[in-house]
Amino acid sequence: MVTPTEQLAILEISGITPQLRELETEAVAEGFRFLSRLIEEWESGANRFDQQGECLFGAFRNGRLVAIGGLSSDQFAESDVGRLRRVYVARASRGQNVGKALVQQLLELASRHFRVVRLSTDTPEGAAFYLRCGFQPIQDDFATHMKSLVE
Structure with missing residues (x-):
């Protein structure tokens, strides 16, 4: 849990920063390469969200x-x-609702443009996390979970 003395802010990112590179280093040490792909795609212009x-x-x-x-x-x-x-959530911040707060913010923004949000995860921890965030497992070649944004 984030304590009241710890300020948590969810802010848009508009470029690759040293802090993002530090987060990437931690992710790579855990065997995750997707932040490296994020940085590569950003720098090449292939995807800047x-x-x-x-x-x-x-x-x-x-x-x-x-x-x-x-x-x-x-x-x-x-x-x-x-x-x-x-x-990706830094290891020291897991289990404190940081990831859930981030995903909730992304889903709120998604509801303005999309009727459904899908994702793909390949770890049991990731799957459990997304279930806690309200996603449902699906059988699809390109996604493992989905959440409807319309009632």
Whole structure:
């Protein structure tokens, strides 16, 4: 849990920063390469989360980047389907609702542009996390979970 003395802010990220590179180093040490892909795609211009409905947000605790996540159109689905991408929470911030707060913010933004959000995760911990965030498991070649944003 984030205590009242710890300020958590969820802010849009508009570039690659030293703090993001530090988060990438931690992710790589855990065997996750998707933040490296995020940085490579940003630097090449292949994906900067700047299309309609897309965004990249970070969770900052006392000014320090402790989690990141993006939202984009799902290239494997209809145009009204979004995709949660590149979600990573620093190990020291897990289990404190930081990731959940970040995902909730991304879903709130997604609801303005998409009717469904999908994602793909390949770890049991990731799957359990997304279930806690209200996603449902699905059988699909390009996604493992989805959440409807319309009632």
